Amino acid sequence: MSLDDRKLEVLRAIVEDYVETQEPVGSKSLVERHQLGVSPATVRNDMAVLEEEGYIRQPHTSAGRVPTDAGYRLFVDRLSRVKPLSPAERRAIERFLIGAVDLDDVVHRTVRLLAQLTRQVAVVQYPSLARSSVRHLELVPISTTRIMLVMIADTGRVEQRLVELPGPATADDVMELRRKANEKLAGQRLSDTPPLVAALVDECAPDRRGTMACLASVLLETLVERSEERLMLAGTANLTRGGVLDFQGTLRPVLEALEEEVILLKLIGDLEPSKTRVRIGDENEIDNLRSTSVVSTGYGPGATIVGGLGVLGPTRMDYPGTIATVRAVARYVGDLLAQN
Amino acid sequence: MSLDDRKLEVLRAIVEDYVETQEPVGSKSLVERHQLGVSPATVRNDMAVLEEEGYIRQPHTSAGRVPTDAGYRLFVDRLSRVKPLSPAERRAIERFLIGAVDLDDVVHRTVRLLAQLTRQVAVVQYPSLARSSVRHLELVPISTTRIMLVMIADTGRVEQRLVELPGPATADDVMELRRKANEKLAGQRLSDTPPLVAALVDECAPDRRGTMACLASVLLETLVERSEERLMLAGTANLTRGGVLDFQGTLRPVLEALEEEVILLKLIGDLEPSKTRVRIGDENEIDNLRSTSVVSTGYGPGATIVGGLGVLGPTRMDYPGTIATVRAVARYVGDLLAQN
DNA sequence: GCTGGCACTCCTGGCGACAGAGTGCCAGTC
């Protein structure tokens, strides 16, 4: 059975009202608040069909209807028009992001901005190392047998690691290693570096090989294998809006999931170019998050994508607004990164 | 009116039972669970006095008694013996912290460890820059008019900032500036650097002075004035243990406060040497946290203190256990830092 | 100064009644 236009319109109205009021919506209030042009009784018939099809449900007989996950899905896919950001919001984004002094600052500001605009929990991934290129490697001698390795990526990320050398190294040694390493690795994508790093060791003068090997192993372990993804979270307090009603009474599982970086990375780490992904309720693979929805997208300078960002909230969420905001913020952040 | 020993014993019993059961405790169950050697009626009299003095209160007539903030305070100050950590806990701490590869990792592991052991919200401040010394300054040319300034502190912190130069600088220029800066600043406490940085500019050859001035201003702004304190949080999900009972029904204000880094810094940033600070309920200056208690202490290599850490939970908290854990973790982290 | 006893207070949970909201269905109308 297919749904005619009016039934879809009814579904849209139900979603919109429920998102706004947080209360099951009945046929009478529906015709009052929307220009449906039919009587409550007709709407009731439509609702019965929508329920049959699994798009809405009744918490109990004789309460109003509430959208199901499938209902939200249909709404997002077919019924919601993109809600353009207000000029005030655009200005807010610009004002907020301008003046960031470094990458940490950018991420920090972005995540807070997202949380504030959407009034949800925001997550921003740092630019992924796997998608970055080496801009520069620096070796800073700390003592004769210790070097601090600093890698600066084109995305602005800076990683450092202390390297314990097998034996003492002279300033000349360090200079030479540094020169060589930069020569070979600068400009390379991090994911392409493993063979280059290996070659680096072979090219070294025999007496420096031990030191270089040591350095190389740390380099590999740190920057590629461990491939440290970092992220930042903000707005958890927003989970408490809407009282205890959302999240079936307890924030517990949601807060627990938010503590796991691995989970968060899964959430926002889809990174398909310029697509905004919406996961609604049960569509989430993480059990703890089956009562939430996640809107995420990738960001990066120009068309490339270096990281993900997104927000998480109750399934009862303003999808059009949230999607628009997430997209806009991602674009602004991308532009910001492009400037470097 | 002073409190004799038995009354104090009664208070201790009330606190212990309430912390454990989370329910108002009555005179009868009290004599059953503790060897007080007197009858419930006597305990009731003592309780009346304790209530008079403000150490306990009744949620309503004919419920049991609950400790007040003042009651907890007295308990912490005079009634609780330090609870030594179990060998298992000690092992857990060691196992958890060993193998940290850099400062980020140390802080990360520490905060999770603390949250796990105390089952509360944990906060760990990164070593404060104000309390660090410069170990090394590195200038990395990114382009002819851009330098990345990397500062490595003795505490392991690494800060970087992109510097936009007024005009192009040669490799020689950069080398020279780097040499000079390190000569003057290495080993200095960051808080002592401002005059030295100023002197640095004056000493420069005139044609390099512009560049150096630019560098100097970023250096000052970044490392001293903005004096960026960072921190890390974990265990917010623990706030939901104990149901909705703690925190007078809503996590909202607590979660909000936890989002504000400034507030968190105030909480754990007392940093009196080797003293553990306990703030109970109303003793907190932050309104949003009046229903919580905070146990915090400083940590650092040896006797010096470079940062703070602590936990936050409901006033109904296992103070002896929490205090012991916070102290122990702080000591371990200090030792770890001392090894570098 | 401690104790047993007793009356009192107040919370809690179960029960029934009732109003309100919303539905499903049916017969009637366009």
Add this chain to the structure above:
DNA sequence: GACTGGCACTCTGTCGCCAGGAGTGCCAGC
């Protein structure tokens, strides 16, 4: 055939009531 008005039905939430239980405060006695 689609829509509508009307009506009976169901379920929730709330209120008042009552009994049970827990815990206290107080008092007289030891």
